Each structure stands twice: as structure tokens, then as C-alpha cells.
Amino acid sequence: MNSMNSMISDIKAALSPLETSEPAFRQIAAVVKPDGIHGALAYLKNKGFTQLCILTCIDWIEDSQFELVYILFSWTDGIHIQLRARIDREKPFFTTVTDIFPGARYYEREVHEFFGVEFCGNEDLYKPLFLELWDDIPPLRKDFDPQAYSDSKFPMRENANEFLSMTGGGDDE
Amino acid sequence: MNEVKLFLGPQHPGMHGNYSVHMYVDGDIINKSRPTPGFLHRGFEKLMERRLWMGNLALIPRICVPEPDINEMVYAMGVEALAGIDVPEKAHWIRMLVLELARIAVHTMSLGFIGGPTGMYTATYWAIAQRDLILDLFEELSGARIYHMYIIPGGVRKDLPDGFAGHVLEKMAELETKLPEFGELILKHPVIHARAKDNIMLPAEVVWELGVTGVGMRSATGLANDLRKVKPYARYDEVEFEVPVAVYSDALTRLNLKFREIYQSISIVRQVLEKMPADGPVNVPVSPGNALRWTVPAGMVYAAVESSRGEYGYFIVSDGREKPYRIAVRGASYPQGLLGIEKYLKGYRIDDASLWMDTMGVCSPEIDR
């Protein structure tokens, strides 16, 4: 089992990350440039990080950037790695990593559906996955307001007694 | 060749939960299948950004309905890592107790649900009744049967009630007398063998390709890849337990593994009750003042626990304010429930599709969120 320190120095040497940190017990965070993600994932997979736990995205609306997060896990070392890269929010294009981790396919579809990030090379990207007949901006973007959407689409109940008065019930119980 | 399009689900008795597998069949054989999630999509990740750090406690257990405690645990672990909270010793042990009881409940239920696809309804009836005994324990502990909201950042909500340890031991003893009956009825039944043996295979290379964890991974690779062993959380490094493994993963092996894990969990529960400190605080206040105005320092952390279906994790981002900036959920059944169904259900029969859902442990609410 490699120690955390040697792993961090390995990563620093091989990936030349912009920044590394240790956010939690046995967890390493590394920020790389977007074009370095592919190489970094391939390198880490060879180092024993064989499992892609999750691929997700963060919307930094103030910086006008999306941050893609790849979390890998090594079952031999018991270490999680967060690999992060920022891409432009206005031009959210990225390449797929399904050639390295085939399991990323559905995560990419999900990120595309919820954030609108397009992964070139993932052929199923444009099929709807979770949402059906969606007619607004991707819902997990920060500028999407679910309350307003809900109010406009799904009417609320005006008062609590309405149902009781409608059915004429409520008195006998 | 005359292909027929079929919907297995969402309203099909063989489907657990609101999930759908669309397939093209030729006779009984599946030629092509495609998972259709999203029927349970509630937009949790968005809703969590709109709730306070403490307010989220009510929301998170609803992500995985059969086993809600893992949600509370990962959320608590992640927030504690971000805010640098040290959890009192006793709280760790109580958390383990809750998690293991939940694991027993889920495994018992999933053993019983094998009755759905195979038609063994008697097993279902018996197993659900056994699970109810554990839900009674939860009710005594937290006041709720399903959604407990018991594990909170900083510890657990309150101490164990008086006499709780005794009740747990009683129920465990009763469960141990009933489990051999299930073994007899389910795992040794020749017709179940005919249905489940050499069926719904999961080869080791597929495990690595999809990223399947949990029982699926352990039954195929022969490695004891359990987060409780590999990266212990709470006090799992201080209890002794085995992780059952196998090198040939068919539906029957996975059932067997689940059955053996129940015994391991019972043993962990006993050890926890033995080694737990008798007194001491069970939680620490997370903030000096109003917990509703509590802010968590900025940072990003990934927390994961071993659920009954595999690695279950939250990726939590805080920007230092009163609400989380983003929380992403890694559902444990994501790989086998989506890509697995799409790629590896081909060639099996219609009857086996729900067996896949059952033995792999596909939990639709955590896929949809």
C-alpha cells in the first residue's frame, strides 16, 4: 500500500497539476488543465485507480466556468482522488473519457442533461435520460430557478381545507 | 426474425420500484435492452442547494428508500470533513450499529424479493415479516420506521434508549433462528438453483469495465473489496468481520453472498454492543449559535460508505455559506442499473431481466435522484 505522501509526489511529478490538496482522510484533490484530464485519467488508471466513482460537474456561475470532477478510487491503496478541471461556461465542450472508463458513458449523459456540457464522442448524448420533454435550460445550472418553474407549471393547493370541502367529507372522521 | 418491442416496467410486477427496461425480444430471448430511468427523478441535487446545511437532513434519506441511513452517514461524514468536526467516540459506535441493522434489513428484504421474479412468494412473505422486526428497532431508536434522520453532522441525534441493547440482541437471536429457514427455502431449493445458477453472469472483466462495486464486485473477482475494510470509516477497523467473496458470479452466488453478509452483520452488531463505551456524549454542537445559521467552510470533499449494493458516495462542495453549493450523489447501483442493463442483458430471457434487477441490487430512486 503506497502512502499518501508518495502518491501525492508521484501525481505532482507526472501530472504537473495546478494545485493539489488533501481535503479528507486518504483523499487527494488535484486540479489540472482541461486538456490534461485525458492523460491524467490514463496515468491514474495504470497506477491502480481502476474505478471511476463519479463524474460530475459544478457550475461556477460567478467565474463563468464549469468545473468537471472525476473521482477515482484505488481498491489496492484505499485512496480517493478528485481530479478537477475548469472549462468555459459559454462554450461547454469537452471530450468523452469512455475510451478509458466505459462506465463514464451514463455519467456523461447525465452531466449533459443537467448542465448542458457536451462530450464529443459519446454517441448517445442527445437522447433524453432522466428528463422527458424538458423545455427549459438545463436544470442544475445555477441560473435555473426550480421554484419559479414549479410555480409556473404545477399549481399549488391554495388552502388546506379545499380538498375537504370539495369532497364534502372531513366531518365524519 | 420477428422482433417485438416490450416495456418491462415502469408498471410491471417484476420491477422493483419505478424503473423501466425497454427491450426488443425475439420469442423469449432479449436481443437489445435499454434502461429508462427518471421516473423517480425529483431533482434532489438542485433541492439540496436550496436548503440549509441542517435542513438537508430531512431531504437526504429519501434518496435511497430501502436503505436511508447510508445517506445520513455520507452526508455527516462529508460535512464533518469539511468543517473539521471531531465526532465523539460513542457516536461512532452507534452509527455502526444503525448502519449494520440497516444492512441486515436490506439484505433480508432483497433475499425475500427473489420471490418476485422466481415466483417463490412464500419466501417474500417470510422475509418481509423478518425485516419488520428490525424496523421496530429503528422505531424504538428514532421514532420512525423508514426515514430515521438519526445520524446528523456531529454525531447522532440522541443516546440509545434504555434497554435498547437487550432488544437488539433479542431480535438478532430470533433472526439467527429464522435465517436457516430462508437458507433452506431459497438457497437450497432445486428450482431456485435451476433459475439462478449459471444465469445472469457477471464476469470479472465486466466488473472493472462497468465499475460495479459491492456484492457484484466481490462475487466476481474474489477480492475483499469492501470499503469497511479498504478504507475504514467510523470504527470498522476495531471490529472483526469477514467479507464473503467468490470468484464465479452468477445470480445464486450473489444471493449466497448476501446471505452470508447478514451473518457477518449480526456479528458486527454484537461486537458493537460489547465494545461501545458505556457513556459519554453522543454528539457535539456543530455551531456555537443557531444551527440554522451555521456555515460550513469552503471546500470540496467526497465521502463514501459501503452500502448493501456497493460504494455509495456524496461529493459535497461548499462555498462557505449557509447552503451547500453543490452536492452530487453517486448511487451505488448506477453502473449495473444503467450501462450493465444496456450491454449485458442481451441473450438472456425475459424472465431473467428482473432477476438481474434483484440480485445485482438495482435501487431505482438512487439512480434517478
Added chain:
Amino acid sequence: MVLDEKDNRSPWEKIGDYFSANSVWMKWYCTGCGAIEMPPTMTSRFDMERLGMGPMATPRQADVLLITGYLSTKTLRRVIYSYEQMNSPRYVVGFGSCTVNGGIYYDSYATINRLDMYLPVDLYIAGCMPRPEAIMNGFAKLIDMIKKGEARGWRHYQENYEWYKKNQLDSLGEVIIKDEFHE
């Protein structure tokens, strides 16, 4: 659902309602998390079959549609489709606070807030989620209502079809999905 006060059922309808009340088959459709309390209600501990209730495989065979919890729009389309496949007399039971007013998901972009805008609900069972005891109690109440001829949501749906359809279309855009395979 405005009820006319006096009981103007013919004797045949009364006999029919007696049979309907004592043999209520529910549609096996787990629409939300309340479904996790259905297995205990059905199985050995609470044993729903005592009341003559049992699960049925398809909407054609069923009498009562259980909406077990929140409904996402994607599910609501299927639920409406299922409801319209059922043969009358048919009943709808809403489980949990999510069907009453959206519950904890009041601000979600994917779930509806009021079930009775889209389907004629005969009975709500409160709770998040309702315990098996509450479910049994609710079913006993439903049986009572059917016996007295009070569960007339299906007739209300027929009479006010345009109103329901308008609500459904307003919220969902399209009720029936033409291509579920997305190809």
C-alpha cells in the same frame, strides 16, 4: 367532486357496490417512496388480503390506483395512461403529503404539487410516509366509502374530463409519449 347528498343508487348498484367494496384489487405500481411500506402491508404482518385487497398485474384488472408518494412528470404521464386503461368503477388513493401539496418537494422542477388537479382522488392517506397501520386504516375507510357509494371520483372524471385534460396538458405538455425508445 361535489356529492349529491341523497343516496340515489338503485338496489342493483347497491349490491354491486357491496361486491366492489369487498374485493378491491389494487394496481401494482410503485410510483414513489411510499411503496416501501406496501410490502409490509401486503405481507404476513399486516396482511391486506383480510380486507379482500390484493395486487394485480395490469391496470385493466385493477380497481384502485395507489399513488404511493411524489409523482414526477415522467411518471404522471404513465399514471394517467394507466388510469384511463382501468375499467370503471375505479378509485384513486393518494399516499403521503407529496400527493396532497408537494410535500418536501414543493419547489422541485420535476414533481407535481397537487394530484387532484390531474386525477380524481377519492382518498388521501397522510404521512411521510404513511405507516402500514395508517394504510390499513385508509383502506378500511375506502371500503366504507365504496359501500356507501361515496367514492365517485371516476364519475367526476367522466363528467369533468375537459377540466382534467386541460390541467394535464398545462403541466405536462403532452400526456402520451409517442416514442419511448428515443430512436
Added chain:
Amino acid sequence: MNAMNFVYGFLVLVAVFIFQTTLTGINRKVTARLQKRYGARWYQQFLDIFKAMRKDSTSHGWVFDFGVIMALGGIMATVIFIPVAGFEAFPGLDNVFVISYLLAVGMLGMAMSAAGSGNPWASIGVARALTNMLAYDIPLMIVIFTMIFAFDSASVGELAAMQQGMGVLGWNAVRMPLGGIVAVIALLGMLGKKPFDSFIAPAEIASGPMVEYGGKHLGFMFILHEFMTFIEVSLILNLFFGGGATIWEYMLKYAVLYTFTTIISGVMPRFKIDQAVKYFYRVPLAMAVVQGLVVIFTGLGVKIWF
């Protein structure tokens, strides 16, 4: 054959319906007790049928409607020809072949109707039901032909009468033990009890042929199912367990045999359809052939018997 025969026939139908439906209700309770619960009321099956008859129903075209009527007519006609404890509404017509061909009319009606609904699950269910029929029929027919050969009679009533008078030792199930086992296994298949119920499996094909039936159509299907159960159990009872000298003996034996199949099915999962066929063509078929050879070439159990 005069008017009285038809009156008898009608009375038989009414009596059979009441008896079999009551027994089904009691068997639901037996299953419930097996599953450690209280279970439905004994008359629940009546309530279910009358409730279904009360409901509106949806038609899927004239083939769908006509198939139901044809099936019900065929099955009801078959019931009248079944001899019960020496009583026959139409004496002399209780030939095995008459019964099995009339039964086929009912089966075909069901298949036609279900396929007429246009639902793919129903088509799969019908295909499975016919495959299942093919599977259990061959071993059972070998045993029945052996019996006809040995006793020189194809009349169900005569075959039943021949077994009476010797107590248990007279039963064909004892004279031909392998054949008796084959008959009980085939009965499970005929009744659609587990492990051979893959054609109506709810969790696999959403109850198969029944998938589109609702309301009155479903009520007819339930009545049809009760009659069909009566025919199948009666056939096995008459041929292998000596029928009954009195009506009470017959009813008692019938109830025991039917409850036995229920209990077996309570602790069984179901075979997939291909496994069911393989199973029938392996064990029961071999047993049936061995039984046939033994009876035909040695006469053991028929000519040589105490």
C-alpha cells in the same frame, strides 16, 4: 337423451361452480397459512367474481369477445360430460377422447381471445401456455393410453368404477405407481400451479394471457378457470384415484387432491418455460414410458394384482 339430461347438465354446472369456487377460497386460506398470515375470507373468490362481473369492461374487437364466449362454452360443455361419482348428465359420452377434444375447444378459444387483444405480453403468454400444454400432455397421454390398453375401456366413468371396491389398493395410482406420479406432476402443469405457471407469471410477463382482460371479461375468465380446474382435477381423480363411490367421498378426495397441489405450489418457485419443457420430457416422460412397458409386457399391476 331427453330434456331431463339438459336440466341435469345445468344443475351440474351450478353445483360445480359453487363447489369449486368455495374450494378455491379455502385454498387461498391454506396458502395464506403457509405464508404465516390470516388470509382472505373463504367466500372471497365469489366476491371477486361477482365484483368483476359488475364492472365495465373494455373490448378489443370481436375476436377478443368471441374467444371468451367460445372458451366458456367449450369448457362448460366439457364439465357436463365429466362423470362424478357414477353420475353422468349424458350417460355413455364420458370418453377420454371426447373430454380432451372438447377441452381443446376451450383452450383454443382462450388463445384466440388473448391473441386478439393485440398485447405482446398476451401473445408471449399464449405461446408459453401452448408449449406448456405440449409438455405435460405427452407423458400424461402415454400413461392414459397405457391404462386404456390395460383395461380395454376409454370411458372415464368405467375406468373410475373399475378401481372401486378394493380400497386404496384398487387405485390406478397404486397399481401403476410411476403413472400416478406422472399424473400428479402433469396435474400441476395443467392447473398452472407452480413450478409450471410460467405462462401466467405476473412478475415476468404481467400475467400473460390475462393481461388485457378486465371487468366482465375477467369475470368470465375467472368462472372459466374454476370450471377448467374442476375438469382437470376430476380427470386425474377419476382415472388415478378411483373417483368416488358416493358424492361425499368424491368431494372429499377432490378437496384433498386439490389442496395437495396448492400446498406443493406454495413452496415452489417457477421454472422458466424451456426448463419446464425439459423437465417434462426428461423425468415424467421416462417414468411414463417405463410404466407403459411394464404394464404392456408384464401386466404387473393390472393382470397380476393380488
